[in-house]
Amino acid sequence: MSRLQYTLWRLIGIVPVMVLITTFAFFLMRAAPGGPFDKEKALPPEIEKNIRAKYHLDDPLIVQYGRYLFSVMRGDLGPSFKYPNRTVNEIIVESFPVSLKLGLLAMCFALFFGLSAGVISALKQNRWQDYTFMGFALFGVSVPNIVLGPLLVLIFGLWLGWLPVAGWESPVDAVLPTITLGAIYVAYISRISRAGILEVLGQDYVTVARAKGLPQRIVVFRHILRGGLLPVVSFLGPAFASILTGSIVVEKIFHIPGLGQHFVQAALNRDYTLAMGTVIFYALILILLNLVVDLLYTFLDPRVRYE
Amino acid sequence: MRSIQKWMPVELVMADSLLVVDRLKSYIYTRYGVVRAVNDVSFELAEGDTLGIVGESGSGKSMTCMSILGLLPQPFGKMVAGRIRFRNEDLHTQSSRQMQQIRGKEIGMVFQDPMTSLNPFLTVGTQLTEGYVVHQQVAKQEAWQHAIDMLDKVGIPEAEKRMLSYPHELSGGMRQRVMIAIALMCSPALLIADEPTSALDVTIQAQILELLKSLQRQMKMSIILITHDLGIVAATCKQVIVMYAGRVMEAGSVDDIFYRPKHPYTIGLLQSVPSLEADREKPLQPIDGNPPDLMADIQGCPFHPRCAYGDAACLQEFPQQRTATTGHSFYCCKDVE
Numbered sequence A: 001m002s003r004l005q006y007t008l009w010r011l012i013g014i015v016p017v018m019v020l021i022t023t024f025a026f027f028l029m030r031a032a033p034g035g036p037f038d039k040e041k042a043l044p045p046e047i048e049k050n051i052r053a054k055y056h057l058d059d060p061l062i063v064q065y066g067r068y069l070f071s072v073m074r075g076d077l078g079p080s081f082k083y084p085n086r087t088v089n090e091i092i093v094e095s096f097p098v099s100l101k102l103g104l105l106a107m108c109f110a111l112f113f114g115l116s117a118g119v120i121s122a123l124k125q126n127r128w129q130d131y132t133f134m135g136f137a138l139f140g141v142s143v144p145n146i147v148l149g150p151l152l153v154l155i156f157g158l159w160l161g162w163l164p165v166a167g168w169e170s171p172v173d174a175v176l177p178t179i180t181l182g183a184i185y186v187a188y189i190s191r192i193s194r195a196g197i198l199e200v201l202g203q204d205y206v207t208v209a210r211a212k213g214l215p216q217r218i219v220v221f222r223h224i225l226r227g228g229l230l231p232v233v234s235f236l237g238p239a240f241a242s243i244l245t246g247s248i249v250v251e252k253i254f255h256i257p258g259l260g261q262h263f264v265q266a267a268l269n270r271d272y273t274l275a276m277g278t279v280i281f282y283a284l285i286l287i288l289l290n291l292v293v294d295l296l297y298t299f300l301d302p303r304v305r306y307e
Numbered sequence B: 001m002r003s004i005q006k007w008m009p010v011e012l013v014m015a016d017s018l019l020v021v022d023r024l025k026s027y028i029y030t031r032y033g034v035v036r037a038v039n040d041v042s043f044e045l046a047e048g049d050t051l052g053i054v055g056e057s058g059s060g061k062s063m064t065c066m067s068i069l070g071l072l073p074q075p076f077g078k079m080v081a082g083r084i085r086f087r088n089e090d091l092h093t094q095s096s097r098q099m100q101q102i103r104g105k106e107i108g109m110v111f112q113d114p115m116t117s118l119n120p121f122l123t124v125g126t127q128l129t130e131g132y133v134v135h136q137q138v139a140k141q142e143a144w145q146h147a148i149d150m151l152d153k154v155g156i157p158e159a160e161k162r163m164l165s166y167p168h169e170l171s172g173g174m175r176q177r178v179m180i181a182i183a184l185m186c187s188p189a190l191l192i193a194d195e196p197t198s199a200l201d202v203t204i205q206a207q208i209l210e211l212l213k214s215l216q217r218q219m220k221m222s223i224i225l226i227t228h229d230l231g232i233v234a235a236t237c238k239q240v241i242v243m244y245a246g247r248v249m250e251a252g253s254v255d256d257i258f259y260r261p262k263h264p265y266t267i268g269l270l271q272s273v274p275s276l277e278a279d280r281e282k283p284l285q286p287i288d289g290n291p292p293d294l295m296a297d298i299q300g301c302p303f304h305p306r307c308a309y310g311d312a313a314c315l316q317e318f319p320q321q322r323t324a325t326t327g328h329s330f331y332c333c334k335d336v337e
């Protein structure tokens, strides 16, 4: 199979997966107790009836499902229940870029520091650099962002007053959220890259490279990093996906107007369409990210076969 | 070749030797203890000659060669004593830059396992040319052409096409040929071949050895050939050293070792070789027992537990060097045979 055929095949495969996910999202949402309109302050029956009619909530469930599935497959996630004048698509288009920006910042942060720490640790195995970085990494993976965020706010925002504690207007606003979101991935990436490089360091082909009399620089960059960082690449897909979903918490902590905030709100409000739409959207992103990583892999590792 | 005489200063022994290894000790400091991987090994190699190093697995053959290249496993391997002189330069005093100049350019090495010795992420062409580009300071295209010629020389069909292959697309025999081509790119004065054929089947083994011999004639190289296989030694080498537990047990010409062995270990090894001429019925006699743990402090002769001739006297100290004939020496306190 050629790479192009493989890609097409994988793209086609997305359709049934998305149908399944849409189905799950739909029925799970409906199975949850409560509805969008049974809040503390109930609406007058007349108005509720009108709204239910407008959103076809009185049709048989299977009809509602069919209609929803059909419109999702056309790329239309429907109107929001809680923001009557806006569609789910509009809300996503408006708020996702904020989440994406935060996610990318966190990813770059994690890659830069994670790779540096991992590479240095591996090349200085069992020396102080290694122990220091791996100590930090252990700390990094054991502190969840829901603790780290407020901690950073406390230290840098409130005590030292160096950085803003919340908001999303100027670039400095991004510093603490980026660190909060990315810290754990700095830790993961440094550990994965360290392990990968150590594995490669023990390979015969690295000794062969040295025996050729190549300068250390070429040995490291051409022979060690290439194979040693491959595990990082396969980690990137899932990592980025969980950074994007992880930003739900961080957006909440720092009051960032991203899709995560909307998702939390939608779930709390039983805004069926917005919650389902967000889930479906995240799922699609996840699947696409995995595809991208798999394709990237076929470029990086010549031994990979397409099945 | 003159005998290796411990008491004689190296400078006097061999001015014309390409390589002189003198009382080399290389230890590996592991978490569990010190492995005395190479323990007082001496030999020399004249220009154009082939030296065989034989011995069971773990006897220190590879570590001896890695010491020469300065590539002991890092960070725990260390050359702790002795001298290695290559072209009358003391390798141990060379800077790491100077060692880089020698590796690959003056001394080529073919490694034990062709399946793991090529980088799976790089094309054959890149792996062939990269050393040449660095050492000869030539343009990529020139190195590329030279590499194609070299692949031709080692008998790889469609060399030009093969340059773009990745290692996993080649068979074991082809990979080993590529490894040899890599080692020969810069026409080194010394080729170290560490069991270049042990991973290959017999017909390919023979081809590769033939190839090495003919390339040696063409390029006037010296070769150190490491192997378990005495048959290969007999067919290719001029001098042999027999190693056991990091030490040299016996050293001499091929004829000395095969027809006039003096050391019980050598005799044991020879008896374990299937002879081609006769007695196919007669079962092989591998030497009973296992080599000693190199982390333990070995008193006396390391072969003692497995030796049929040993007695309490052998445990006193490591046997003195004895000379059978000029150029034939061994380390056993008994007169065997």
Ligand SMILES: Nc1ncnc2c1ncn2[C@@H]1O[C@H](COP(=O)(O)OP(=O)(O)OP(=O)(O)O)[C@@H](O)[C@H]1O
Residues within 6 Å of the ligand: B028, B030, B035, B036, B037, B055, B056, B057, B058, B059, B060, B061, B062, B063, B064, B073, B112, B294
């Ligand atoms: N990286 C290492 N760490 C610790 N010990 C090692 C290492 N490499 C080799 N050794 C030890 O050093 C000793 C000599 O090993 P060496 O590789 O030189 O043996 P060899 O004669 O080449 O054996 P083989 O025929 O199996 O290749 C062995 O006892 C081995 O266990």
Ligand code: SF4
Residues within 6 Å of the ligand: B263, B264, B265, B301, B302, B303, B304, B305, B307, B308, B309, B310, B311, B314, B319, B331, B332, B333, B334
């Ligand atoms: S010294 Fe003793 S134990 Fe060692 S090989 Fe000779 S006879 Fe055997």
Ligand SMILES: [Mg+2]
Residues within 6 Å of the ligand: B061, B062, B063, B112, B194
């Ligand atoms: Mg070996």
